[in-house]
Amino acid sequence: MGFLYACLENMLKFFLSIIFLFLLINDNYAAREDTGYNRGINNKNISIINKLLDNQEYLKSIEIIIKEIKKDKLNADLYNYLGYAYRKNGNLVLSIKNYKEALNLNPNHSEAHNYIGIAYLKIGQIHKAKKHLKILEGLCEAKCKEYKSLEAQLNKVLKNEK
Structure with missing residues (x-):
């Protein structure tokens, strides 16, 4: 009886582990929609932000x-969006601050690496832009649009310096 009980207990633990793993993977996958994490943001708000x-x-x-960040302070995409909006509005200090936060939350966030690199180019910190280009090269083997975008911007700046 003890042996049977131990077998049943081990089987139960195994199945619970499988279920937990499935839920973890499924939740993580479901959180990644089109542009990245976007967890905690309903599609309507993403659409509104993108349209604006x-x-x-x-x-x-x-x-x-900013309202969305108050609801989800751990969302790298939100900080990336905020950095983008600040950069496009001309506030490079807040732009870089928010890109850094996005990268702190998700060091592999390719858009944030691209955009912070562009922001650094705008303030003449070419060495920092190159650092993010190198990181992008490692993330996507120099094949992704973010790498190509930052590389083109960097080449443009370097060409104008000559």
Whole structure:
């Protein structure tokens, strides 16, 4: 009886582990929609933020993104969006601060590496932009659009310096 009980107990632990793993993987996968994590943000708010950014309504988008960050302070995409809005609105200090926060939360966030590199180029910190280009090279083997974008911007700046 003891042997049977031990077998049943081990089987139960095994199945519970499998279920837990499935839920963990499924939850993580479901949180990654199209542009990245976007967890905690409903699609309507993402659509609104993207539309405002596309229409160059940066102050309105900043307002909405800040509200979303208050709901989910651990969302790297939100900080990346905020950094983008600040950069496009001309506030490079807050832009870089938010890109850094996005990268602190997700060191492999390729968009944040691209955009912070562009921000660094705008303030003449070429060495920092190169650092993020090198990181992107490692993340996507120099094949992703973020790498190509930052590389093109860097080459443009270097060409103008000659």
